[in-house]
Amino acid sequence: MENEQRRHFGCHCLPSELLERRPDVRQVEENVVADNAQIGVAKASFFPSLSLTGRGGLESNALHHFISQPLETWSGVVSVSQPVFQGGALRSQLRLARAGRESSAFHRAEHGRAFFR
Secondary structure (H helix, E strand, O other): OHHHHHHHHOOOOOOHHHHHOOHHHHHHHHHHHHHHHHHHHHHHOOOOEEEEEEEEEEEOOOHHHHHHOOEEEEEEEEEEEOOOOOOOHHHHHHHHHHHHHHHHHHHHHHHHHHHOO
16 A cells, blocks of 8 residues: 555655755755845845944054054944935836745746656
8 A cells, every 4th residue: 555655646755854955956945045035135225224434543643652652543434325216126126036036936846846756
């Protein structure tokens, strides 16, 4: 009975861990993960970006002053930018990223089905 079921499902009932170790299966999985991350990147582009830059150091106009009493200098810059008008480009990038994830998920499913044929 057990052999008949194995033949019916078209596989030799190998453990799924063995299937997960195959390089082609791992590549398909990583493609899905990467495409899912692209959705996060596309969503992040809707929000403002914040940059913080800082610099510090010591300076003196003469070497003996530098050793005994250096002057400290500090500078900092804060920058905020937000997309104002992109002409629908941000929404299109999000739709494209979602379509890429769906495509990867479809290829993953097809790849899995091909293994059991």
